[in-house]
Amino acid sequence: xxxxxxxxxxxxxxxxxxxxxxxxxxxxxxxxxxxxxxxxxxxxxxxxxxxxxxxxxxxxxxxxxxxxxxxxxxxxxxxxxxxxxxxxxxxxxxxxxxxxxxxxxxxxxxxxxxxxxxxxxxxxxxxxxxxxxxxxxxxxxxxxxxxxxxxxxxxxxxxxxxxxxxxxxxxxxxxxxxxxxxxxxxxxxxxxxxxxxxxxxxxxxxxxxxxxxxxxxxxxxxxxxxxxxxxxxxxxxxxxxxxxxxxxxxxxxxxxxxxxxxxxxxxxxxxxxxxxxxxxxxx
Amino acid sequence: xxxxxxxxxxxxxxxxxxxxxxxxxxxxxxxxxxxxxxxxxxxxxxxxxxxxxxxxxxxxxxxxxxxxxxxxxxxxxxxxxxxxxxxxxxxxxxxxxxxxxxxxxxxxxxxxxxxxxxxxxxxxxxxxxxxxxxxxxxxxxxxxxxxxxxxxxxxxxxxxxxxxxxxxxxxxxxxxxxxxxxxxxxxxxxxxxxxxxxxxxxxxxxxxxxxxxxxxxxxxxxxxxxxxxxxxxxxxxxxxxxxxxxxxxxxxxxxxxxxxxxxxxxxxxxxxxxxxxxxxxxxxxxxxxxxxxxxxxxxxxxxxxxxxxxxxxxxxxxxxxxxxxxxxxxxxxxxxxxxxxxxxxxxxxxxxxxxxxxxxxxxxxxxxxxxxxxxxxxxxxxxxxxxxxxxxxxxxxxxxxxxxxxxxxxxxxxxxxxxxxxxxxxxxxxxxxxxxxxxxxxxxxxxxxxxxxxxxxxxxxxx
Numbered sequence: 001x002x003x004x005x006x007x008x009x010x011x012x013x014x015x016x017x018x019x020x021x022x023x024x025x026x027x028x029x030x031x032x033x034x035x036x037x038x039x040x041x042x043x044x045x046x047x048x049x050x051x052x053x054x055x056x057x058x059x060x061x062x063x064x065x066x067x068x069x070x071x072x073x074x075x076x077x078x079x080x081x082x083x084x085x086x087x088x089x090x091x092x093x094x095x096x097x098x099x100x101x102x103x104x105x106x107x108x109x110x111x112x113x114x115x116x117x118x119x120x121x122x123x124x125x126x127x128x129x130x131x132x133x134x135x136x137x138x139x140x141x142x143x144x145x146x147x148x149x150x151x152x153x154x155x156x157x158x159x160x161x162x163x164x165x166x167x168x169x170x171x172x173x174x175x176x177x178x179x180x181x182x183x184x185x186x187x188x189x190x191x192x193x194x195x196x197x198x199x200x201x202x203x204x205x206x207x208x209x210x211x212x213x214x215x216x217x218x219x220x221x222x223x224x225x226x227x228x229x230x231x232x233x234x235x236x237x238x239x240x241x242x243x244x245x246x247x248x249x250x251x252x253x254x255x256x257x258x259x260x261x262x263x264x265x266x267x268x269x270x271x272x273x274x275x276x277x278x279x280x281x282x283x
Numbered sequence: 284x285x286x287x288x289x290x291x292x293x294x295x296x297x298x299x300x301x302x303x304x305x306x307x308x309x310x311x312x313x314x315x316x317x318x319x320x321x322x323x324x325x326x327x328x329x330x331x332x333x334x335x336x337x338x339x340x341x342x343x344x345x346x347x348x349x350x351x352x353x354x355x356x357x358x359x360x361x362x363x364x365x366x367x368x369x370x371x372x373x374x375x376x377x378x379x380x381x382x383x384x385x386x387x388x389x390x391x392x393x394x395x396x397x398x399x400x401x402x403x404x405x406x407x408x409x410x411x412x413x414x415x416x417x418x419x420x421x422x423x424x425x426x427x428x429x430x431x432x433x434x435x436x437x438x439x440x441x442x443x444x445x446x447x448x449x450x451x452x453x454x455x456x457x458x459x460x461x462x463x464x465x466x467x468x469x470x471x472x473x474x475x476x477x478x479x480x481x482x483x484x485x486x487x488x489x490x491x492x493x494x495x496x497x498x499x500x501x502x503x504x505x506x507x508x509x510x511x512x513x514x515x516x517x518x519x520x521x522x523x524x525x526x527x528x529x530x531x532x533x534x535x536x537x538x539x540x541x542x543x544x545x546x547x548x549x550x551x552x553x554x555x556x557x558x559x560x561x562x563x564x565x566x567x568x569x570x571x572x573x574x575x576x577x578x579x580x581x582x583x584x585x586x587x588x589x590x591x592x593x594x595x596x597x598x599x600x601x602x603x604x605x606x607x608x609x610x611x612x613x614x615x616x617x618x619x620x621x622x623x624x625x626x627x628x629x630x631x632x633x634x635x636x637x638x639x640x641x642x643x644x645x646x647x648x649x650x651x652x653x654x655x656x657x658x659x660x661x662x663x664x665x666x667x668x669x670x671x672x673x674x675x676x677x678x679x680x681x682x683x684x685x686x687x688x689x690x691x692x693x694x695x696x697x698x699x700x701x702x703x704x705x706x707x708x709x710x711x712x713x714x715x716x717x718x719x720x721x722x723x724x725x726x727x728x729x730x731x732x733x734x735x736x737x738x739x740x741x742x743x744x745x746x
Contacts, residue, residue, distance in 0.1 A: 075501065078424060078491060080508065091488055093508040098501055129489055131424030134434050137547075138424035140489055162476040165676045166450055167628045171641040173663040175601070181707035190710040198717045202724060209735035210728050218731055226730070233726055237719050274730055283734060 019070050020137035021130045023104075026065035028144055033058040043143050052123045052145035057154060060109040061146065065128065066102050069136050073102030076132040081106055083113070083146065086122045090114065093129075110148065115159045123147045214282070218273055225269035232263040302333050304613050305385065305570040306357030309334040310348075312341055312373065313362040322362070324537045328562055332571065332615075334358075341370040348372065348381050357386060358569045361402065363393040363532050368401055375404040387525045389568045391532035392470040394420040394437070394495070409518045410475030411528055414506045416494050421471040421512060421530065423490035428465060428544045439466040439514075440546045443556055444484045450627035451678050454572060455483060455563050462556035463546065465539050469531025471512030479520065481678040482513035483527075483564065515564060523681040527568040535561050567679065571615050574681045578609035578653045582671060582687065585659055597690045599698070600664045606631055608644065608673055608685065609653040620654035622646075629656050632672040639663040644673075666693045 022045055029040040030053060043049045055061055067076045079096040092114055096104035110118065117124055123145040131138025150156075181187065202210075218226050236259050243252045277283055309329065313319070316338055319326065329336060337356070339346045341364055347355055359381065378401075382388065390406075392398055397417045406413060413419070422436045432438035443459030446452070464484065471492045474480045491508035498504075514530040533539060540558040545551060566572045583591045584598065585605040598604060610629070612621035623629055623646070632638040640663070644656035662669075669691050675683040702708040 077493075077500070078422075078502065080491070080505075082488070082509070091509050091511075093491070093505060095502055095505050097503070131489070133422075133424075133436055138489070140425065163478045164448070165478050165678060166448070167630060167643075168641060170630075170643060171638055173639045173661075175661075175664050181705055184706045187706045187709045191713040194710055194713040194717055198720050201721055205724075205728065211733060211735075212727060212731040213733035215731040230727065230730070234723065237723065240719075270730070 019135055021076055021132065021139050022068050022071075023065040023128060023130055023139070024068055024073075026063070026128070026143070028053055029062050029064075030055060030059050031062060032056070033060075041144075045139065045141050048142055049144035052147040054147050054149050055108075055110060056149040057110050057151040059149075060107050062105065062107045063096070063126075063128075064103070064105045065096070067098065067104055067130050068102060069132070075100050075102055076130050078129060078131045078138070079104050080129045081108070082127050082129055083108070083117070084125045084127070085117050085120045086125060087120055088116065090116055092117070115157050118148060118150070118157050119159055120148070214277065217277070218270075221276070222269055222273040225266045225273065228262060228266035229270035232259050232266060235259045236263065302616055303357070303569045303571045304574045305387070307334045308356045309336045309358045309360060309569070310346075310356040311336055311338050311360045311362065312346075312364065312369070313338065314340065314364045314366075316340070318362060321536045321538075324540050324558065325535045325561055325565075328558070329565065332566075334569070340364075341366060341368075341373055346370070346372045348377055348386070349384075354381065354384050354386050359386065359388050360565075361388070361390045363391060363396040364399060365396055367397070367399060369399050373401065375401045375408065378405050379408060382520055382524045382526060383522065385522050385524045387568050387570060389527045389529065389565060391529045391535060393532045394418075394468040394470055398470070406472070406528065409526060410477055410480060411513075411516055411518070412473045412475070413470065414492060414494065416497070418494050418496055419470055419492050419506060420495050421466070421469050421486060421490055421492050421514065423487055425489040425547065426487050427547060428467075429547055430543070430545050432467070437468050438544075439469070439486070439490060440464070440544055440549070440553075441466060441484065441487065441514075443560065444515075446679075447482060447485070448678075450624055451481075452573070452624045452680060454567060454679060455560060458559070459556050461550060462554050462559075463544060463549075464560050465534055465542065465544055465555045465557055466514055466531050467533045467539060469514060469534070471507065471514055471530055472516050472528060473507045473511055474513050474516055479518055481517050481519070482515070483517055483679075484513070484515035485510045486512035486514055517567070517679070519679070519681070521682065523570075523574075525568045525570065527564060529564065566615065570613075570681075572613065573679050574613040575621055575675070575683050576611045576613070576618065577673075577683055577685050578611055580606075580608050580671070580673075580685055580687055582606040582689075594687070595689070597692055598662050599692050600662055600666055600694060602662045603659060604662055605657065605659045606644075606671060607647065607655050607657040609650075609655050610683070611652050611654075618652040620649050620652060622654060623656075627677065629673065629675050631658060632674065633660065633662070633669055634672055635665070635667050635669050638672075639665065639669075662691055666691050 024044070026044060027040050027042045028049070041049055041053070053061060063081050066073050067079055068074065069076070075098050079098050080093040081096060082091050082093045084091045094106050094108050094112070096106040098104040125142055126144050126146055127140060127142040129138070129140045236256065239252060239256050239259060319338060326336060348359070349355060378388065390402060398413060403413055403417060420437055421439065423439050424436050426440055427436040428438040428440050440463040442463060443456040445456050471486055471490070474482060486509065488509040490512060491502065492506045492512055493502045516528045518526045529535065534557050539555055540561070542555045543552045544555055546553065563572070581593050583593050583605055584595065585591065585603040608629070610621040611618040628643040631640070631642050631644055633640040640660055642658050642660055644658050647655045647657035649655070669689055671687040671689065673683060673685045703712065
């Protein structure tokens with residue numbers, strides 16, 4: 001059973017192989033617009049061209065062939081020169097004008113090509129497809145390559161790829177740079193320079209004769225007032241420190257108010273005592 | 284006992300059921316109610332999927348797509364009719380209104396009958412171009428069926444189609460094996476360049492379309508050839524209504540379901556894939572597959588020690604935010620989790636007027652009828668009203684557009700780093716300290732100091 005099946009298939013294949021389309025007397029020529037001499041190159045089904053055919057912006061490629069079925073020239077239903085662009089796989093068919101005798105011819109220039117072809121960087125591949133109804137096997141063979149020669153002066157043809165739904169490139173927001181401080185060394189240097197002014201000030205005062213000789217006298221005359229007055233001045237600085245570190249304004253203002261009142265009330269007495277020393281020519 | 288019986292019946296019914304997401308009222312428009320017999324398997328498959336089918340001829344008076352402003356049918360299936368027009372109830376405008384009302388249309392054409400002008404107008408409105416002479420046939424002298432079209436080559440044999448681009452979900456080529464799709468005596472169309480049009484089945488590169496009446500000898504004016512010919516074309520409108528054009532009505536007939544075909548140079552005898560392909564094409568058109576749904580969207584603040592209640596209305600610049608969206612897909616009769624196709628991504632856009640972030644969402648976890656897609660990102664350093672936008676529109680899938688609006692506020696005055704933490708501020712803080720200590724020292728000195736006696740300079744008396 002298998003043997004007869006295989007034999008039948010072989011016979012069918014052999015019968016098929018017997019009748020098929022082919023083409024002969026095929027040539028491709030490139031003619032410039034001015035009608036100068038065309039460069040004609042012959043090719044055949046078994047021998048495609050190895051060198052690419054150059055097509056300039058005003059040139060026309062002309063393909064001539066004779067279609068044959070089983071060696072006899074005949075007119076096929078389908079006779080196309082299909083040009084394929086390698087990067088995207090896009091194909092464009094160019095039907096050959098075929099006479100009853102089987103002679104076929106087609107002319108292709110750059111303006112006939114789809115705009116996507118003109119933007120391609122690789123050569124275009126041309127194939128000949130010949131087929132028709134009936135049992136004869138159709139043929140589809142690559143025959144030559146086309147290299148487009150673009151005119152450097154002409155503008156590049158515009159092609160906008162159509163919108164297609166798909167994922168878009170990722171965007172990550174670039175943040176503004178955080179505010180930066182200068183190097184810590186510089187900050188430390190200037191901090192120390194500023195901090196060094198404090199002992200410099202006290203030392204220069206000492207050299208000029210600073211003293212707290214009247215402290216015992218003042219405390220003897222009005223101890224509470226002086227302690228309270230000086231304490232309230234220090235306390236005010238303390239309120240400012242608390243405002244810097246943790247308190248908000250609504251916590252600071254009442255305390256500052258209280259401390260201020262204490263300063264005024266104790267200050268009258270304390271500064272009155274200082275006045276008394278001044279009037280006694282001790283200052 | 285009765286409750287048990289009814290439960291069992293319900294379970295049995297739900298096993299067999301396959302319900303479309305957009306209703307089950309199907310209208311079939313055909314020439315002659317006797318045509319039903321040639322498509323009996325196709326209609327039996329549709330009836331098994333719980334469609335309530337009404338058969339009408341185009342000229343019948345009772346045919347009405349709308350009643351009092353509402354659609355009377357959810358889906359329409361057109362088989363080839365021999366009349367030139369489709370009657371006053373199926374004008375192109377009515378059919379477009381039907382699509383705008385989210386009705387789905389499946390059109391089957393044939394090379395044996397001239398396509399009615401109203402259908403050609405409808406298709407040209409959707410940017411699907413049929414040959415102008417309305418009489419055309421697709422042939423391929425390389426991929427035809429030897430057993431039935433050895434001479435005429437008008438029965439094309441094609442492998443089950445893979446998606447035309449990477450990233451598109453594959454609905455039609457699963458489990459095809461070596462089976463081929465037979466496309467007998469069909470019409471090819473050329474699709475426009477819009478993003479809503481997608482071919483499902485394209486002709487092989489060697490195929491072409493010609494007019495058998497006028498171009499029997501030679502093809503002088505070629506309509507289209509190769510992969511530009513779309514044999515099964517689809518349009519999905521922005522409201523998710525679907526229109527499918529099947530170039531060959533004969534491929535839906537009984538004799539091509541499970542037929543045996545032989546391709547030139549192919550395996551000796553191959554079964555046709557037509558029955559399964561017809562099921563999938565009608566399933567896609569009638570919203571049984573390829574329908575997506577958003578179950579929920581959740582976003583919250585992802586910072587240590589901060590409250591993370593779901594979907595707050597306000598964030599702050601440079602907060603870390605986590606976003607999760609749960610997607611489901613309908614597969615014939617139940618919802619399953621949606622798996623993004625290979626090389627495709629669901630993307631989240633965090634945008635004000637234009638996207639500040641466009642991030643790929645990664646699959647985080649799966650549930651019974653949901654897949655969660657998730658990402659964590661940092662809010663840009665721009666305040667304003669922002670949207671979390673997932674805009675997932677893909678060929679052959681229904682549209683997903685989820686927008687959640689949030690406000691993004693500035694840093695509050697107490698959210699900046701303190702000055703003692705800023706090294707550049709140290710000299711200034713030292714200055715304040717120096718001023719305070721100098722002031723206190725001065726007060727103490729002024730109040731409690733005694734004057735220094737001036738050094739008595741003894742003046743040498745001159746004698």
